[in-house]
Amino acid sequence: MTGADIVVQVLADEGVGVVFGYSGGAILPVYDAVFRFNHEHPNADGSEPLPLIVPANEQGAGFMAQGYARASGKVGVALVTSGPGATNTVTPVRDAMADSIPIVVICGQVPTAAIGTDAFQEAPISNIMASCAKHVFLVTDAAQLEATLRTAFEIARTGRPGPVVIDIPKDVQNAPLVFAGEGQLAIPGYRARLRAIEGAELDEAACARFVDALAQAKRPLLYVGGGVVAAEATAALRAFAQALGIPVTTTLMGLGAADTTEALSLHMLGMHGTAFANYAVEDCDFVIAVGARFDDRVAGVPSQFAAGARFIAHLDVDPAEIHKVKRVDWHHLGDLSRALDALRRHAAARGFDPSGDGTWSDWHAHLADLKNTYAMAYDRANPRIQPYAVIEAINRLTRGEVIVSTGVGQHQMWAAQYFDFTQPRRWLTSGSMGTMGFGLPAAIGAQFARRDLLVVDIDGDASIRMNLGELETVTTYGLPVKVVVLNNCGDGMVRQWQKLFFKGRFSATDKSLHKKDFIKAAQADGFEYAVRLDRPEDVDRVVAEFIAFPGPAFLEVMIDPDAGVYPMVGPGMTYGQMITGDHIPSRAPAPAKEAGPSEMF
Numbered sequence: 001m002t003g004a005d006i007v008v009q010v011l012a013d014e015g016v017g018v019v020f021g022y023s024g025g026a027i028l029p030v031y032d033a034v035f036r037f038n039h040e041h042p043n044a045d046g047s048e049p050l051p052l053i054v055p056a057n058e059q060g061a062g063f064m065a066q067g068y069a070r071a072s073g074k075v076g077v078a079l080v081t082s083g084p085g086a087t088n089t090v091t092p093v094r095d096a097m098a099d100s101i102p103i104v105v106i107c108g109q110v111p112t113a114a115i116g117t118d119a120f121q122e123a124p125i126s127n128i129m130a131s132c133a134k135h136v137f138l139v140t141d142a143a144q145l146e147a148t149l150r151t152a153f154e155i156a157r158t159g160r161p162g163p164v165v166i167d168i169p170k171d172v173q174n175a176p177l178v179f180a181g182e183g184q185l186a187i188p189g190y191r192a193r194l195r196a197i198e199g200a201e202l203d204e205a206a207c208a209r210f211v212d213a214l215a216q217a218k219r220p221l222l223y224v225g226g227g228v229v230a231a232e233a234t235a236a237l238r239a240f241a242q243a244l245g246i247p248v249t250t251t252l253m254g255l256g257a258a259d260t261t262e263a264l265s266l267h268m269l270g271m272h273g274t275a276f277a278n279y280a281v282e283d284c285d286f287v288i289a290v291g292a293r294f295d296d297r298v299a300g301v302p303s304q305f306a307a308g309a310r311f312i313a314h315l316d317v318d319p320a321e322i323h324k325v326k327r328v329d330w331h332h333l334g335d336l337s338r339a340l341d342a343l344r345r346h347a348a349a350r351g352f353d354p355s356g357d358g359t360w361s362d363w364h365a366h367l368a369d370l371k372n373t374y375a376m377a378y379d380r381a382n383p384r385i386q387p388y389a390v391i392e393a394i395n396r397l398t399r400g401e402v403i404v405s406t407g408v409g410q411h412q413m414w415a416a417q418y419f420d421f422t423q424p425r426r427w428l429t430s431g432s433m434g435t436m437g438f439g440l441p442a443a444i445g446a447q448f449a450r451r452d453l454l455v456v457d458i459d460g461d462a463s464i465r466m467n468l469g470e471l472e473t474v475t476t477y478g479l480p481v482k483v484v485v486l487n488n489c490g491d492g493m494v495r496q497w498q499k500l501f502f503k504g505r506f507s508a509t510d511k512s513l514h515k516k517d518f519i520k521a522a523q524a525d526g527f528e529y530a531v532r533l534d535r536p537e538d539v540d541r542v543v544a545e546f547i548a549f550p551g552p553a554f555l556e557v558m559i560d561p562d563a564g565v566y567p568m569v570g571p572g573m574t575y576g577q578m579i580t581g582d583h584i585p586s587r588a589p590a591p592a593k594e595a596g597p598s599e600m601f
Contacts, residue, residue: 003145004029004173007106008037010149012050013181016077018448020053020064024081026121027108029173031079053448053477056469058085060441062092063467065103067445069096070428071403073232075156076103076445082110083121086167087128091435093163094132098432099253100230102161104152105133111171112140125167134162142175144185151185159194160318161230197317200334207346210330213311215352217286219363220246221306223269223298226253226431227291227316228336233257234424236337237290240344245355247367249277251292253431256421261400266367270298272413275374275567275584278575280367281306289314291336294325295432302326304574315339376417377583384560385536387411387486391418393543394456394484402426403446403455407439407463410492413565415458426453437466440483444470447479454482454547461487461518462511468521474552475526482546483554485518488561496564500579501571512561522554529553 001009007030011019023031031052038048055061058080065076080086086107096103110119126138135155137148145168152164214220228237234257241248241264248258249266260267266277281287287309292298293316299305302325306312314322314331322331332339347353354360378388391414394402400422406412406429421427428446430438443457464485474481489512498506522530529549533542533556546555566581573579580586 001177001179002029002033002173003142003168003175003177004033005037006146006177006179007149007168007173008033008050009179010146011077012037014150014153015074016050017074018051018053018068019077019079020055020061020068020445021079022054022058022061022081022085024083024085024108024121026082026110026170027079027085027106027173029170030106030108030168034079052079053444053473055441055444055473057467058088059091059437060444060467060470060473062089062103062105063095063438063441064445064448065105066092066096066101067405067428067442068449069101069103069445070442071425071446072449073425074102074449075153076101078103078105080105081108081121082125083123085121086125087123090128090132091433093129093165095430095433095435095438096163097132097134099430100161100226101163102156103163104156105163105165107165107167108173109138109167109169112169113171115169125165129165132163133165136165136167138167139172140169142172142177145172145175145177146180147183147185150183151187154184155187155190159197160227197319197333198335200332202332202334202339202342204346206330206332207343210313210343211347211350211352213313213330214244214286214347217311218360219284219366220286220288220360221280221284222246222248222258223281223287223289223292224248224250224254224257225290225292226251228254228257229291229424231291231317231336233291233336233340236340240340243344243355244347244352245360245364246288247280247364249273249280251295251298251431252416252429254292255416255427256424257291259422261420261422264364264367266371268416271300271569272417272565272567274376274417275578275580275586276367276370278567278569278578279370279374279587282308282575283366284308285310287312289316289328290340291316293321299325300569301572301574374580374585378563379583382560383536385533385539385557387414387557387559387563388418389536389539390484390486390533390543390557390559391415391458393540394547395419397544397547398454398456400426401453403428403443403450403453405429405439405443405446405455405457407457407459407466408434408436409460409463410488410496410563410565411458411460411463411486413493414486436463438463440464440467440470441473443481443483444473444477444479447481454480456482456484458484458486460492461485461489461516462491465516471522471525471527471554478551480551480553482549483522483552484546485554485556486559487518487556488559488563489514490561492561492563493565500568518556519554527552527554532556532558534558
């Protein structure tokens with residue numbers, strides 16, 4: 001087989017169901033191999049076994065691969081050419097690394113002999129990607145191609161998941177090789193570390209220390225991050241929380257790990273978390289961090305985060321996260337499901353049943369009061385369309401059984417705050433990188449992963465502009481993706497910061513004079529349903545029509561440009577200084593302080 005044929009066969013062996021990519025000279029042998037493979041091995045229904053989805057831009061391909069991975073838990077694959085094709089995937093690769101998403105990006109490269117000569121469409125991808133990816137391979141020995149490909153998938157999906165980049169020169173793609181059907185590279189250091197983490201078990205002494213400390217607690221709280229979703233540990237987490245009666249709050253990336261409709265769910269904490277979750281963190285005396293990393297959006301002032309907690313426990317899979325931001329009293333590195341199950345069993349064996357004996361009933365009552373007093377709220381009498389009302393309307397119709405993808409900005413936070421999340425892998429957003437333009441291509445990837453679920457992209461007028469060309473990708477492949485643009489004629493989140501911290505100097509964030517007609521753009525790209533919603537009284541009716549439409553649908557909503565994201569914990573502020581806006585009560589209202597440019601985000 002040629003090297004290109006081996007690439008495609010390994011993709012099939014790894015169970016890849018779809019590939020996202022854009023062609024070019026340096027990757028043409030692999031594209032030809034995909035064409036031939038699909039022609040020679042059709043499915044029983046005549047469909048292609050390895051469909052190749054062509055985006056408008058390679059960045060879109062990377063985010064589609066991410067959307068596929070986030071929604072399915074499988075490794076997403078992007079296939080791009082050399083030079084600009086590969087450099088266009090830098091942002092999705094870094095985004096995947098920041099959020100621990102398993103993707104493999106296969107890049108074409110100029111022939112081996114031409115590397116370093118500034119050949120046409122050459123870029124030093126192994127150097128460029130080295131600081132962005134979990135691992136990068138440059139295949140210069142054709143005999144190692146098959147093992148390299150299999151190893152790339154292994155690295156992407158194991159341990160703390162992440163993106164792996166494989167740079168394959170064109171002569172390696174054309175090389176005549178023998179396909180072995182097995183084999184991986186020798187990476188003893190990585191596998192040794194992996195075995196140590198995966199094989200780690202909580203012994204009786206460690207379990208006893210944890211439960212002893214928990215028995216002294218009066219106000220315990222589970223602080224859950226995206227690591228629980230990545231580890232497929234949702235069931236173990238929910239069983240642990242339910243058995244012990246411990247309330248749960250999640251990070252932005254952890255949404256869906258706990259059912260947000262449950263009584264003991266506090267929804268999201270952090271910079272734009274619910275006020276009641278943030279106040280619960282202030283009031284708790286025992287923090288159990290699971291698959292979370294105390295990042296700056298949650299623990300902006302680390303010394304003041306959960307300052308009243310007398311004991312902090314941390315469960316994770318990455319040793320780099322332990323004590324990185326905040327020192328903890330107890331930690332465990334290993335499989336999250338096994339660890340949570342072990343702790344739950346140990347507590348049960350000791351007869352420790354705080355949920356049943358009412359030990360924490362006062363804490364539960366306190367949290368119920370927090371949720372009632374500091375509930376999410378907004379101006380329901382405002383004559384302009386409120387974005388919160390639009391999301392509430394979509395949520396009522398979908399009842400948490402929908403995949404929600406977002407861009408980045410105010411709309412992202414509103415979606416996180418006002419949607420219910422009953423299952424994991426239903427919430428797709430760019431968390432750590434905060435990449436505008438993520439929402440639409442990620443929704444496309446998610447729809448390929450879950451044909452059985454409704455996929456809705458909640459986007460902003462500024463964010464969707466970044467990858468607006470992918471509207472055509474939706475209609476080209478007949479995907480029933482629903483796209484909502486909450487249009488406030490500007491960079492809403494930046495405007496909010498300028499309003500609060502820069503005395504209302506809206507530098508370069510007002511787009512009210514721009515000429516983009518999103519409805520015409522959607523229609524030009526083939527959307528049969530493309531509607532502009534600009535009257536509050538029409539919200540429920542139009543949203544219902546939009547969701548019920550059987551194919552691709554586009555809805556532009558002209559929202560109140562002054563609508564803000566609240567609560568908000570500003571730069572250098574603690575949860576006690578949280579800004580809750582005009583409609584959510586606050587324990588201690590704090591005046592906004594002027595921030596310097598370095599504190600912008």
